[in-house]
Amino acid sequence: MKNFKLSPEIVLFDRCQEFCKEFNIGEKDLIITNEYIYKPYFESYVKNATVIYRRDFGSGEPNDKMVEAIYQKVKNINFERVIGIGGGSILDIAKLFSLEKLTPVCDLFEKKFEPVKNKKLILIPTTCGTGSEVTNISVLHLSSINSKLGLANDEILADYAVLIPELLEVLPFNVFATSSIDALIHSIESLVSPKSSVFTEMYSVEAMKIILRGFKNIVTNGKDSLHNYLHDFLIASTYAGIAFGNAGCGAVHAMSYPLGSIYHVPHGESNYVFFTEVFKTYERLNPNGKLEKLNKILAEILNCSVENVFDEIENLLYKILPKKTLQGYGAKEEDLDIFTDNVITKQGRLMGNAYIPLDRDTIYNIYKSLY
Known part of the structure; x- marks a missing residue:
């Protein structure tokens, strides 16, 4: 049901x-x-x-x-x-x-x-x-x-x-960047969630379209053009909220929580660190089903091949907000085990919404690859 x-x-x-x-x-x-x-x-x-x-x-x-x-x-x-x-x-x-x-x-x-x-x-x-x-x-x-x-x-x-x-209107650009990237991740994680439905997918897809096209316009026209798109981004954020409020967010959010808690990384930025690596892992483990549908939608929005959607998103987002490694936020190698244990023991609500189940080794290896 x-x-x-x-x-x-x-x-x-x-x-x-x-x-x-x-x-x-x-x-x-x-x-x-x-x-x-x-x-x-x-x-x-x-x-x-x-x-x-x-x-x-x-x-x-x-x-x-x-x-x-x-x-x-x-x-x-x-x-x-x-x-x-x-x-x-x-x-x-x-x-x-x-x-x-x-x-x-x-x-x-x-x-x-x-x-x-x-x-x-x-x-x-x-x-x-x-x-x-x-x-x-x-x-x-x-x-x-x-x-x-x-x-x-x-x-x-x-x-x-x-x-x-x-x-x-007075939102600093870096706050806009972290928050709007968070909304994008809400829309994408909710689309592939086991709890998604035709209703949540409608809101997810529309949010993706508005946010990604808005990012492309800002990259083309410069940061000063942001004021032209604020209304659209506000609506897209609410669309994404409706989607994930019903379908939930998954492993990206679960893996971001320890980094955000311990090193005080803004929530949207913390999610951004893990976003594409988690989805590339999903793609490697199970490229069919909802992920296949997602990739086709993203390829159409980004005007790129299905095989390159996450590289294309990574390149686009980097122009909005440069990305750091875990080490760049102050994390130590011994934190990777602590982060992994936290995901396994404390973030069951979120991991239950993951596209596919991820075992401990897989979660640790994602952290390791981003270290």
Whole structure:
């Protein structure tokens, strides 16, 4: 049986002012964001809301200690809606504050109690990559296991995903690059997932087309042309989020988590490190089935031969964001065993969505080849 769920309600505004007026943002709202986003885009249009700046509670990947600290700050405040405005880390944090009980956070993620939603949740992405605004997944680094872990539960689905292209206008190019590459990987991993369906494939393929053609245009016309494509990339990110929210992501994401957790590599960039090598491994082990379909789609978009699709993607992405080795991020050779063990023991949710099962030796050899 294949399931497909389309939630939350998706709303598109041109400007932040329009959103604040339509949703009447005020004293019963908890806003989780960053100061550099809130002050220029929202402060003038919001009265008496509780505003939390994520960076006041630490930098880097979101973690359980950060969430616990925010909870202590807001636990006695009476709010009815949670509004997350930011990249994937902020949206993942905001999801948790829509729950009746969220602490101890490690217990929540390790499924020692069930999440129950009791507040409205509005999510507004400020990048074009994570798709978190339309997924039921929150990812944190947990101190209890010293690794990233995902919580997947419909109780943390947003009521509204609000898309405002204005918020992408000041997006630094490197943040655009890592987030949009992440969206591309979402679309591709979800297409070959065992959980994919004709419905998820439709969103996956459309996201691929928009993102890859956008990258080609940027390479041709220069980075300054990015503003012409921001709306398209924002829509593509949400398409990819709908696809992987239903079909899941696989081995690329699973293998990226240890690198991102230990060496604080941005999520999209960490995925990029493993992307083509994982898919070349899939191709070597089982070139038929959904991978064959994927390669034909990519070859048509990229105007290249089926045999060269991943080399062509690698060349294109390198022009958007130069790629490093694991060693280039500070990883040591002894980390490869640690990374591999983490994938085997902690990332079962993601590895269950892999195109084909990968054994320990195969996973280790991917890490080794990228070292």
